[in-house]
Amino acid sequence: MSPDRELRVSKIRNGTVIDHITGGQSLNVLAILGIDGSEEFSVSIGMNVPSDRLGHKDILKVEGRELSQSEVDVLSLIAPEATINIVRDYEVVEKNRVEPPAEVVGVLSCPNRNCISNDDEPVETRFTVMADGVRCDYCSEILRDRLAEHIDV
Ligand code: CTP
Structure with missing residues (x-):
């Protein structure tokens, strides 16, 4: 050009x-x-x-x-x-x-309101990274889109 x-x-x-x-x-x-x-x-x-x-x-x-x-x-x-x-x-x-991590800890909030990580318990959020999204280690809820809306840092 x-x-x-x-x-x-x-x-x-x-x-x-x-x-x-x-x-x-x-x-x-x-x-x-x-x-x-x-x-x-x-x-x-x-x-x-x-x-x-x-x-x-x-x-x-x-x-x-x-x-x-x-x-x-x-x-x-x-x-x-x-x-x-x-x-x-x-x-x-x-x-x-950038390299996708195996896990995302303490960064994303779980969209499932009943998940233990959303209680007042001192539990750090923990998601396993999969090919097409992330899965909550506590309640297995899967987050695919709208990751940006669940950032909790
Ligand atoms: N850049 C910038 N300001 C600087 C230096 C770099 O905005 N002071 C930007 C460049 O415009 C480019 C990017 O940073 O978009 C990466 O810069 P550089 O490594 O020099 O460019 P490329 O070799 O083209 O990068 P790549 O090989 O990663 O495509």
Whole structure:
């Protein structure tokens, strides 16, 4: 593509670029990160931009923020091809592909209101990751979509 026809989103100085997000999932990724626009830092969002590898992808550039392991674990469930680039002083200093964890502990709340993990008991939520969703270890409830609505970090 000729340079004047190419869309360019500014590079960031310090922060995280989450690249190769499954097309259409960037708003859910923002929900996982708890970013709703009320923060001070800049966020650039590219949705359904062309990608050689994925056809279409979303990309998020978050200035001045790095991700915790539990955020990356949940993100990997909705964007399994994502790459997390850590940027410092304009350089990519670390690049990691996400990997779905075997279990997600203490991050998601169970949608089953009768589940013991929703009682006042001191029980940490625990889900086993499957190919097409996650299963609560206590009540076997399966959570497929709407993972972002059940983040409890
Ligand atoms: N990026 C950025 N700001 C920086 C450095 C990089 O926004 N200061 C973005 C780039 O625009 C790109 C992503 O971070 O979208 C990864 O950068 P880089 O590793 O340089 O690009 P590629 O080699 O194309 O990445 P990949 O091989 O993972 O596709």
